[in-house]
Amino acid sequence: MEPTIPGFTHDRVTVADGVGLHVAVGGTGSPVVLLHGFPQTHLMWRHVAADLAADHTVICPDLRGYGASDKPADPDGTAYAKRAMAADVVALARALGHERFALAGHDRGALVAVRAGLDHPGTVTHLAALDVLPTLDMWDVLHGTTAAVGFHLYLMAQPPGLPEQLIGAAPDAFFGHFLDLWTRDPDALPADVRAAYLKACREAVPSIVADYRASAGIDVEHDRADREHGNRLRMPVTVLQQDWGAALGYDAAALWRAWAPDLRHETVGCGHFMAEEAPDEVAGALRALLTR
Numbered sequence: 001m002e003p004t005i006p007g008f009t010h011d012r013v014t015v016a017d018g019v020g021l022h023v024a025v026g027g028t029g030s031p032v033v034l035l036h037g038f039p040q041t042h043l044m045w046r047h048v049a050a051d052l053a054a055d056h057t058v059i060c061p062d063l064r065g066y067g068a069s070d071k072p073a074d075p076d077g078t079a080y081a082k083r084a085m086a087a088d089v090v091a092l093a094r095a096l097g098h099e100r101f102a103l104a105g106h107d108r109g110a111l112v113a114v115r116a117g118l119d120h121p122g123t124v125t126h127l128a129a130l131d132v133l134p135t136l137d138m139w140d141v142l143h144g145t146t147a148a149v150g151f152h153l154y155l156m157a158q159p160p161g162l163p164e165q166l167i168g169a170a171p172d173a174f175f176g177h178f179l180d181l182w183t184r185d186p187d188a189l190p191a192d193v194r195a196a197y198l199k200a201c202r203e204a205v206p207s208i209v210a211d212y213r214a215s216a217g218i219d220v221e222h223d224r225a226d227r228e229h230g231n232r233l234r235m236p237v238t239v240l241q242q243d244w245g246a247a248l249g250y251d252a253a254a255l256w257r258a259w260a261p262d263l264r265h266e267t268v269g270c271g272h273f274m275a276e277e278a279p280d281e282v283a284g285a286l287r288a289l290l291t292r
Contacts, residue, residue, distance in 0.1 A: 002196045005046045005060065007053065012181060015064075015091035016084070020130060022068035023061040027053025031098040032286070034060045037078075037107020037130075038208065039175040039201045040273075041067035043193060044106065047279035052286065059096060063109060064088055065207030067200045082135075085211075086116035088223040090123055092243060104286055105129035106275060108211060111135060114259070117233045118226055125168050126289050128238045129261075130282070131272050135215050136223045137255045152178070156212035169266070170204045175201040184271035193276075201266045233260040236292040238285055245265050264289070 002009070015021050021280035024042055032052055036044040049058045062069040072079045089112065093101045103124045105113030110129035117127045133141065142150050143171035156163050167174045175198055183189055189197075201208060210272055226232075238258035245252040252267040266285065270277040 002199075003042065003043060003046070003192050006048050006175055007050065008052070008058075008083055012068075013061075013092050013095045015088040019064055019072055019088060021064065021070070021088060021092055022063045023059060023096075024059060025057065025059050025096065026047070027054040027056050027058045030290075031057045031093060031096075031101040032290070033093055033101050033103045034058065035063060035089065035103070035105035035109025035112050036060075036066070037105070037109050037132075038179055038211075039259065040197050041069050041109075041200050043196060044273065044275055046156075046276075048275050048286070049281045051279065051283040057098070058292075059101070060099075061092055062200075063211075066204055069080070069213035071204055071207035074207070074213075077214065077217055078211075080214040081213040081222065082112050082115035082208065082214065083119060084111075085112045086119055089113075089116055090120050092124075098102070100125050102109060102126040102128075102290055103203065104130070104131040104289075105132075106289065107131065107272070108183065109291075113214065113221070114233070115219075117235060118231055121234045126236050126238075127233060128240070128286055128292065129269075129276055129288055130240050131242055131255075133244075133252065133257055134223060135219045135252075139216075139220070141248050141250045141255075149248075153216070156209045157191060158213075160209075160213075163209045164206050167209065171202040171205055171239075172198050177179070179273075183270035185277045188271075188273060189278040225260055232258075233262075236262045236289060237264070238289040239263065239265045240268050240282065240285055241265070242270075244271065255267075256277045262291075262292070 008024040112133040117124045
């Protein structure tokens with residue numbers, strides 16, 4: 001059996017035409033939605049979700065294109081726009097009875113969370129982003145040989161066909177590379193959890209590539225329009241990041257502050273998968289955010 005979040009129930013909720021999301025829900029109280037990153041599923045939140053469920057209704061979906069959620073085709077490059085994925089999250093919360101909610105995302109889920117905060121400021125009450133930069137800034141800071149750390153971004157930005165073929169030829173090697181490289185504490189990803197992530201990714205190569213391809217296309221267009229119009233995140237925002245700025249030569253807090261005036265930016269000492277490597281620290285940061 002695949003691992004689950006203890007005490008959480010599972011459901012499938014239709015959020016758009018032809019798109020249903022698999023979701024785990026637990027706890028009672030004010031709603032908090034947790035969005036996973038790459039190359040993972042909602043299971044990455046298992047420790048943090050169980051902690052927060054003592055005081056909150058915690059909603060952990062698989063994003064469209066990932067895990068057990070639907071994986072729509074992407075003929076025109078818009079199906080995996082973060083705008084569409086953010087609309088999924090709003091529709092999911094509404095279907096579960098929540099018009100307003102706090103939102104936290106890790107990695108790809110953080111990009112969806114930021115887009116939800118920009119597009120639905122009256123719906124997202126608090127926002128947390130874990131170990132990512134906004135899309136425009138992400139591309140701007142990658143240059144020279146340091147850009148090699150983001151090789152997967154460039155690979156999956158290529159037109160349909162080649163990335164899917166290359167990754168599909170050895171999916172466990174590709175996705176497993178990131179699970180290994182980005183983890184400082186291997187024990188944080190036990191064998192059954194790692195196997196669940198690899199299986200989910202193996203079955204979702206085209207949609208995962210489409211998600212990344214959108215971040216080199218339509219997501220950039222949407223973010224650039226927001227920047228030009230001065231649209232910023234109006235809610236309290238917490239960002240937890242590794243010290244990528246020191247490694248790549250940029251001021252991460254300053255980049256985030258341009259998008260989020262009410263910002264608390266913290267550097268963590270764990271690896272990328274912080275919700276699994278340092279769950280108490282992450283849960284504490286989210287609880288602090290919810291009091292602002």
